[in-house]
Amino acid sequence: MKTIQCVGILTSGGDAPGMNAAIRAITRAAVYKGLKVKGIYRGYKGLVTGEIKEFKSEDVSNIIQMGGTILKTARCKEFKTEEGRKQAYENIQKEGIDALIVIGGDGSLSGARIFAQEYNLPCIGLPGTIDNDLFGTDITIGYDTALNTILDAVDKIRDTASSHERLFFVEVMGRDAGFLALNGAIAAGAEAAIIPEFSTKDDQLEALISRGFRKSKTSSIVLVAESELTGGAMHLAERVKNEYPQYDVRVTILGHLQRGGSPSANDRILASRLGVAAIDALMEGYHNVMIGIENDEVVYVPFRKAIKNDKPIKEELVQVLAELSI
Amino acid sequence: MKTIQCVGILTSGGDAPGMNAAIRAITRAAVYKGLKVKGIYRGYKGLVTGEIKEFKSEDVSNIIQMGGTILKTARCKEFKTEEGRKQAYENIQKEGIDALIVIGGDGSLSGARIFAQEYNLPCIGLPGTIDNDLFGTDITIGYDTALNTILDAVDKIRDTASSHERLFFVEVMGRDAGFLALNGAIAAGAEAAIIPEFSTKDDQLEALISRGFRKSKTSSIVLVAESELTGGAMHLAERVKNEYPQYDVRVTILGHLQRGGSPSANDRILASRLGVAAIDALMEGYHNVMIGIENDEVVYVPFRKAIKNDKPIKEELVQVLAELSI
Amino acid sequence: MKTIQCVGILTSGGDAPGMNAAIRAITRAAVYKGLKVKGIYRGYKGLVTGEIKEFKSEDVSNIIQMGGTILKTARCKEFKTEEGRKQAYENIQKEGIDALIVIGGDGSLSGARIFAQEYNLPCIGLPGTIDNDLFGTDITIGYDTALNTILDAVDKIRDTASSHERLFFVEVMGRDAGFLALNGAIAAGAEAAIIPEFSTKDDQLEALISRGFRKSKTSSIVLVAESELTGGAMHLAERVKNEYPQYDVRVTILGHLQRGGSPSANDRILASRLGVAAIDALMEGYHNVMIGIENDEVVYVPFRKAIKNDKPIKEELVQVLAELSI
Amino acid sequence: MKTIQCVGILTSGGDAPGMNAAIRAITRAAVYKGLKVKGIYRGYKGLVTGEIKEFKSEDVSNIIQMGGTILKTARCKEFKTEEGRKQAYENIQKEGIDALIVIGGDGSLSGARIFAQEYNLPCIGLPGTIDNDLFGTDITIGYDTALNTILDAVDKIRDTASSHERLFFVEVMGRDAGFLALNGAIAAGAEAAIIPEFSTKDDQLEALISRGFRKSKTSSIVLVAESELTGGAMHLAERVKNEYPQYDVRVTILGHLQRGGSPSANDRILASRLGVAAIDALMEGYHNVMIGIENDEVVYVPFRKAIKNDKPIKEELVQVLAELSI
Known part of the structure; x- marks a missing residue:
């Protein structure tokens, strides 16, 4: 596989507080390691329409505390078609993007998985959803x-x-x-x-x-x-x-x-760690994995595992609620 | 009219943040001026059922920042009947309460007005409602x-x-x-x-x-x-x-x-000023008035004016919204 | 005096939450009334150095909730010299600015006053300071x-x-x-x-x-x-x-x-009203006044009055603190 | 060891938000399992002076959201002497307390450890300190x-x-x-x-x-x-x-x-889990352990381990800060 020199980032699906902290971390960690960064707007839509802009370190200044995502998100029917993904890949090539980092939930990572398979593009997922329903990570951003x-x-x-x-x-x-x-x-x-x-x-x-x-x-x-x-x-x-x-x-x-809302300390630290780890993972040759946190350590989870499995509710917590609401 | 030596306080109607700050201010200002204070629980209901307790300065420590009302509020059908108000007045006499301060909205002040007329009891109202719909005060507590x-x-x-x-x-x-x-x-x-x-x-x-x-x-x-x-x-x-x-x-x-929620600075200062003014008003012989703020000065508004009139929306503000939402 | 077609805005002195809400209101009210708006960066410094940019309605989208000021503030020694002000005025002319709106405290309005006198430029001040120490307005932005x-x-x-x-x-x-x-x-x-x-x-x-x-x-x-x-x-x-x-x-x-911090409801509404009123004042031919709020009505206060006089502490409030801290 | 029928709770050392949530959880879990609960005021001081009160389920209603601790904390020199601890144990016996749960930091758990050894009293510690510096738990309450x-x-x-x-x-x-x-x-x-x-x-x-x-x-x-x-x-x-x-x-x-401040979701959930687990631990015969959370599971950590060891800073986090502050 060729050396990665330019990374594209997009946020997809419902917003989650901390997405901006993740965008900041990915951008700065990439710059720190000598990579170029391109921000893709409105999720997969911007990939299809080519709404893409280079990001420097200062473009992500002063965003760590903001809710929402400066890259916006949107639904994108086109990306669900082969034709749409073809167009997206052409933009990837045109922009010289060597790897894609997708921040989002279940559906967003599924999109990344298919795209990565079809075009052999290194993709990394970051779990960004307030619902916390992604398998393979103790907690999700937001x-x-x-x-x-x-x-x-x-x-x-x-x-x-x-x-x-x-x-x-x-x-x-x-x-x-x-x-x-x-x-x-x-x-x-x-x-x-x-x-x-x-x-x-x-x-x-x-x-x-x-x-x-x-x-x-x-x-x-x-x-x-x-x-x-x-x-x-x-x-x-x-x-x-x-x-x-x-x-x-x-x-x-x-x-x-x-x-919405300004992300909590936990979400910002989580997003910062995962963002730094995403760049490390790419530099070490990993791809088609979601970066998660398990037992307070960064882990790499293959897309299929993160997407397919359900994360169970802890029985202990059901019992805690029952005892304490007497 | 006989000298006032003991003041009863109740909160009535929907809660409004700042009611506790008002209870604190009334209690402390009364104690400061040598009066006794009795807290009446669950609005007019506690007056009818006799759920009444003496309040000292320390009973209102550490409540200024709390939402809700430590005196609780409740609806009370009985107080809408003559029989109910008779029972309430008997409790007033039994507890040695010489004057009543009611914190609440439109309906609560109407109740105070009727009660004051029937039993010739000095009553003072404090405007406590999040809706801000009381005439005679620029702003209401909450x-x-x-x-x-x-x-x-x-x-x-x-x-x-x-x-x-x-x-x-x-x-x-x-x-x-x-x-x-x-x-x-x-x-x-x-x-x-x-x-x-x-x-x-x-x-x-x-x-x-x-x-x-x-x-x-x-x-x-x-x-x-x-x-x-x-x-x-x-x-x-x-x-x-x-x-x-x-x-x-x-x-x-x-x-x-x-x-709910911890009251804002404005609501706490407003409630503190009105609470102090309520005791001053009673000591100066005023009764059957609502204490309000107009042009940043304390004012006394007869109950009938506060209750009967509608407070209009400022045309200027409608225009401000129209211009700024372009 | 010639008709005003283009308004310059600057924020000066210490930041105050709500300055962005004021910038938004001035910009939108100006656009609503057919005027052009120019944002001047870093207070008087940007006027001297020519760091000036046209503002459209969308440039002030999504800033009403932000602390700080998107126009930045800075100290500016040059503007205290005649030479500096001359340079500032040349930039005013170059940019086609017909009137200047300054958001800031005592010192900032003094600067506007001198500048207005020297160059006969219509200037309007908005009281923006967390200290609340400007005479002629019940309250200041922040x-x-x-x-x-x-x-x-x-x-x-x-x-x-x-x-x-x-x-x-x-x-x-x-x-x-x-x-x-x-x-x-x-x-x-x-x-x-x-x-x-x-x-x-x-x-x-x-x-x-x-x-x-x-x-x-x-x-x-x-x-x-x-x-x-x-x-x-x-x-x-x-x-x-x-x-x-x-x-x-x-x-x-x-x-x-x-x-810092996201401005409160009061500060945003105040800033919105003052911003709209500033444009109205200019269109009606007023100049060299600070826009204030007294008794919940917009007022125009000549610069010299706003700057020279001290705003006194209310005795009532000193008494309220004394009674309630027993 | 005799069956535990009555549990004493105290909070000690600097306050930490979430201490009230822990008091509530311990009390309710104990009541749920048929135990009696006694609240000890001002930390070890209340143990020495006998400031102890029975707690029912409703005594801990509506406190989960409060900062500070309703049991207060204080320093206590007497408890550092043998004489003081003797007096404390006499109060323990007088009140019929069979086990003691201490919420606090390093110093507080050290006190519990010595006391437990001297008087063979089952003691459980809960990590309550904003500093997060207790070994054996990923995170501390507050x-x-x-x-x-x-x-x-x-x-x-x-x-x-x-x-x-x-x-x-x-x-x-x-x-x-x-x-x-x-x-x-x-x-x-x-x-x-x-x-x-x-x-x-x-x-x-x-x-x-x-x-x-x-x-x-x-x-x-x-x-x-x-x-x-x-x-x-x-x-x-x-x-x-x-x-x-x-x-x-x-x-x-x-x-x-x-x-101070209302505890975060994390602190409340942590405190609730640890509180329930403390009662479970006692019922299962554990004592002289701190209840902690490791890898999102409840763990029992012997006092000596929790107190003696330092919790290290994660190197990864130092690197994250270095990369992201470029």
Whole structure:
């Protein structure tokens, strides 16, 4: 394989706080090691349309603290077609990019995997998603910030009048993974989490109601992982209101605010470590791996493993929530 | 009228951040001037049921920074009946309370007014509501904190991917008053506010759509004052999705998190000033007035004026939003 | 006077949160009214060196929430000389700037005043300083955010172990004005403020010590306005340690962190209103005035009045602190 | 050993955010498993003086989000004497406490170790210190919150005017351990960290100066771990000012504000897990161990190992900071 002299970076999928810290780390580590860096805008879309710009060290100054991603993200149907990827590869060649670093979630890494196979281009993935649902890394970029954002919201809700039989549903992200809802509930001292890993949401609600939510006299807060569509918590609230009119039910839907905000210390340090490691990996000849953290050490995870496997919820944490919400 | 020697305090209606700062200020100012203080729990309910406790200076230590109210609030149907108020007055006499200070919104001050008239009890009101909809005071306790909470949420939403034709609806409180939505929109740099002071919400939405939300290429954020029921923004989103499928619409419903949180500097200073002034007013023989701030000076507003009049939205601010969201 | 078609903007002196919101408002209001806008970098320095760039509406997108100033500030010795101002005026002419809007404090407005007189250039000032020490406006851009930053710091300090006779000095900004220290102390529930408006700092310390700081058993927190040099609180701490060894004294010096941070709702709304009003004022033919807010209405204050007069501390607030820190 | 039926809890040493979450978790897990709980106030002092109170599940409601510790901490000379410990043990017997759980740092666990040996009392330690300097656990309760507090401060400082050759020193805690300074510097995007693990602070400063702090044109931020006495950063600033007058040097000393604040999600989850595990450990017959987290699993670490060993700084992180501050 030829020596890598120029690295392209893109962010793809839903934003996650810390993506900018990762872009900064990749850029600076690359410059530090004598490589050129090219920023690709709007995810795979910019690869297809050629929206690409050289990045110097100063282009990533003062971005480590910013939410979102200066490279933007977008959906890109074209990249899902062979024709689109062909065009993307032509831009890769035109720009002299020798390797591609993709920051994103499951779908983004799948795209990188296919592209790498078709064109024999060294690709590295960085796990960037608030849902924390990538296998092979203990934690993903953005998860810690989103968790703290949820916490901040629930803390505020708990401040309000603690009357009998008031019930708050707080809908959080995590369509397919309950990490945010479960850990958010533990951290916020909430009464319960309704998450996709267990039985249906209606069944989980039924179980909560049948145990009377909570014995104590104050109000109860339940975190609900979002369903296919935003607003599922509204449906649960309707059910409770109809069947148990004695409950005063209130709903908060956090929505996209969970994707924003200045990244936490953890997310910035994680992103910085993974960004530096991505360049090291490329220089050592690794490719088609996701860079992760396991047991506080950098690890390389083949794309297929990171994408195919589900990351399980820790039983210990389910028990912690159960014991502490008595 | 007999000399006042013991003051009762209660908080009523929806919580507002800064209520604790007001409780602290009233208690300490009263103690400073040699009065006794009694805390009444759960609003008028505690008056009816006799849930009343003496407060010393140290009982209000370390609460100035807390959201919610250590006195709790609750709805109280009994106090709306003559029988209930009779029972309340008996507790007032039993506890030796000579004057009552009520912290709350419109409804809470109406209750105080009736009670004061029926039993000739000196009552003082403090404007405590995040909605800022009390006449006779430039600002109410809790409003500034709620505004900053909304701002923080919208800032996070703006961080996320700025793609074409993405539309965010953020539902905020203010059923009858658009202060939070309008000022929140200005402060957050949002595109528009849909508020109750103007035409129907559907009409305001239509107007926004017809002007294309915004000419620029980034996403648009619209703050929506809540309707009778939480979730009205969800209805607006459905309408846009059905009629204008090209828009990618997302909804956040802030709900009760706007009532919580550590109070801002402004709310704490306001609550401290009003609390001190409430005791001064009582000592000078004033009663049945709300203590407000106008032009940065403490003012006394008769209950009937504070309750009956609507506080208007400043035209200047509507214009500021219009000019700055181009 | 000729019609104004192009407006120059600069920020000068110490940064204040909300300066970006003001830059955005001026730019957008100007564009809305058909004017051209030029951003001048590094305060008066950029005027002298010609570091000037045209600003479009999109150049100020997504900056309302940022601390600091995208135009930067710097000290500029050259502008204090006639030669420097001559060069500045040549750049003004070269760029076709018809009027200048300066955002800054006392010193910055003095510069604008002299420049306006010498070259008959319409100048408008916006009060931008965290110290709140400009006469003619109830509040300056940046003050509310700095106050909340101080509050946040003191809240954290109060969380820590409340043991007998522990004494915390927190040094805050405000060399010549005690607004931040006094109002910060009220808002934070601190025991006292040592401010420049009263006797010497050593005398104020002596008075505090002689009254035993506070009767209660918990620790005491004293806010100290900074002296000529940062670190004056360290000197007070040394004095207490030497003379009263029973006190366990700790010092926090907030320093420049008070100048940063995302602006509060109040600061953003204030900056937005003042920015819009600045353009209105120019179009109506006003010049050599500072735009302020008094009693929640926009006012025009002649430069000489804003600069020459001192803004007094409200006696009521000194009393509020005294009563509530018992 | 007799069956454990009643558990005593105390917090000792400097406060750490998350201590309340640990108290809550221990109390609730104990109640859940049928044990009695007694809260001991002011650390070992309350053990000696008998300031002890039974804790029910509701006594720990609504404290998970609070900084500080509801049990207070204090220094206690008496407990360092045999006589003092004898009195402490008498109180233990009088209260019917069968096991003691101590939340604190190095010194606090040393106290527990001696006490456990002398009186054959089952003791469990929980690592509670913002310094993160306990061996045998990847992370200590309070560290993550303190790191984010530092970050927040440095972010604000970076907002301010970025002029040439301005140098900010930010003094952070960590007398004997550079975790906060080093990781804070990485997370904040600072230029350097001066920490106790390396050469003397003066030497580290010399090295920074000789490499010109940073090549780029913006200001430099250096995090400095505190020395024996608060204010060491002031000394470094003086040195730079004297020897290199071209630098405009500013100092921030964070001090005790790093110990306060609402705990982060991480700290609350950690404290909750460790608290539940502490009760499990006692029920399984473990004693004289610190409960830690290693590789995201709960571990039991004998006191002597936790106390005696130093936790090393990761070389990888030193390199990350070096590469990214170019």
